[in-house]
Amino acid sequence: MSETETLFCIGCGAKLQSVNPQEAGYIPANTLKKYQEDSSEPELYCQRCFRLRHYNEVTQVPLDDVHFKHLLSQIGHEQALVVYVVDLFNFSGSLIKQLQHYIGKNPILLVGNKADLIPSSFKLNKLKNWLQHQLKTAGLHPIATELVSAKKLTNIDDLLTKITQLRHQRNVYVVGTTNVGKSTLINAIIRAHNGWQDLITTSNFPGTTLNEIRLPLTDGGELVDTPGIIHKNQISQFLTAKELKYLTPQKEIHPRIFQLQEQQTLFLAGLGRLDFVKGKPGSFVVYVDNQLYVHRTKLEQAADFYQRHLGELLQPPAEADTFPPLRAQNINTTVKSDIVFSGLGWIAVPENVQLQAYLPQGLQVEVRPSLIN
Ligand SMILES: Nc1nc2c(ncn2[C@@H]2O[C@H](COP(=O)(O)OP(=O)(O)OP(=O)(O)O)[C@@H](O)[C@H]2O)c(=O)[nH]1
Numbered sequence: 001m002s003e004t005e006t007l008f009c010i011g012c013g014a015k016l017q018s019v020n021p022q023e024a025g026y027i028p029a030n031t032l033k034k035y036q037e038d039s040s041e042p043e044l045y046c047q048r049c050f051r052l053r054h055y056n057e058v059t060q061v062p063l064d065d066v067h068f069k070h071l072l073s074q075i076g077h078e079q080a081l082v083v084y085v086v087d088l089f090n091f092s093g094s095l096i097k098q099l100q101h102y103i104g105k106n107p108i109l110l111v112g113n114k115a116d117l118i119p120s121s122f123k124l125n126k127l128k129n130w131l132q133h134q135l136k137t138a139g140l141h142p143i144a145t146e147l148v149s150a151k152k153l154t155n156i157d158d159l160l161t162k163i164t165q166l167r168h169q170r171n172v173y174v175v176g177t178t179n180v181g182k183s184t185l186i187n188a189i190i191r192a193h194n195g196w197q198d199l200i201t202t203s204n205f206p207g208t209t210l211n212e213i214r215l216p217l218t219d220g221g222e223l224v225d226t227p228g229i230i231h232k233n234q235i236s237q238f239l240t241a242k243e244l245k246y247l248t249p250q251k252e253i254h255p256r257i258f259q260l261q262e263q264q265t266l267f268l269a270g271l272g273r274l275d276f277v278k279g280k281p282g283s284f285v286v287y288v289d290n291q292l293y294v295h296r297t298k299l300e301q302a303a304d305f306y307q308r309h310l311g312e313l314l315q316p317p318a319e320a321d322t323f324p325p326l327r328a329q330n331i332n333t334t335v336k337s338d339i340v341f342s343g344l345g346w347i348a349v350p351e352n353v354q355l356q357a358y359l360p361q362g363l364q365v366e367v368r369p370s371l372i373n
């Protein structure tokens with residue numbers, strides 16, 4: 001690489017280098033040379049992006065969350081429109097409570113992504129109100145909200161119209177936690193604009209985008225993809241690369257309804273557990289990836305069952321030995337509620353029931369008033 005020219009990977013934003021294959025932006029020297037001799041190929045991808053795009057295999061590189069947060073705080077130094085993307089299926093894992101602190105006075109356009117996963121029985125308008133309310137409770141005040149599916153290209157035109165209305169020539173930054181679909185959304189926008197497909201690398205590994213990716217907009221200014229903020233204590237840390245698919249469902253979630261009596265237990269494979277300790281019999285509705293195994297058993301047998309079947313029938317996790325023990329939280333509902341197993345999904349439960357909800361040690365179950373009631 002010539003000393004004057006710095007090249008960046010169009011897939012993940014990393015600065016390209018041919019020195020260390022273990023670091024971000026590595027590209028073999030001969031690939032780079034070929035590109036420099038014949039730059040009719042406008043897109044240059046690092047080796048990690050190449051493997052992700054063609055084989056969905058991730059090369060682990062150090063993720064620098066401090067650098068990612070620094071990039072976010074730079075937005076506060078300019079006048080910009082901030083498109084804050086949240087995952088409708090994993091709202092609690094999408095929340096950045098400090099967002100306004102990072103981006104200064106700049107306005108937020110809220111995008112609820114992955115609408116394609118939400119069961120068709122949900123009213124999208126109600127979901128939108130719910131989302132706005134959640135943001136307000138967290139102290140964030142978006143000036144507009146759009147629900148989209150970046151994957152299915154739903155409502156992308158409406159979102160583009162909103163962005164055009166609100167941006168007043170300013171740069172547009174797409175921000176959010178990892179895996180909410182920021183890069184997929186930018187690809188959808190590029191596709192609607194000029195037909196290019198899948199320019200930026202996307203994957204279900206958290207931390208795909210490694211640096212800003214700045215794309216020029218036709219009427220001046222830039223559309224900027226950013227690396228996702230990493231939420232600590234996510235269930236993804238306990239899953240293998242293959243098992244991550246349960247956290248990023250690809251199809252509409254089909255609710256699974258269980259009529260439960262007190263003293264019964266539901267297992268979310270080996271990853272989570274809900275005990276119905278006391279209350280009137282009622283419907284427990286499970287919203288998780290359609291492929292995730294859900295098992296019902298008697299509470300008195302549950303602990304023994306878990307010990308015997310973890311890593312086998314109750315899989316994921318595939319590795320029972322290294323998986324942290326499940327820890328219980330007591331929950332009493334007064335209204336119909338959702339018990340949220342962050343990243344995995346949620347279980348809608350009746351009012352006035354006494355429960356115990358379990359996740360691996362270190363992770364928190366959350367309770368919210370039911371989305372459908
Ligand atoms: N079902 C569904 N999946 C989506 C949608 N948008 C993105 N995904 C999936 O979510 C995962 C993460 O997508 P990315 O676009 O890489 O997410 P990101 O926010 O850019 O992630 P980082 O770069 O790690 O911060 C991938 O498996 C995508 O296929 C959507 O609208 N619906």
Ligand SMILES: [Mg+2]
Binds near residue numbers: 201
């Ligand atoms: Mg990305």
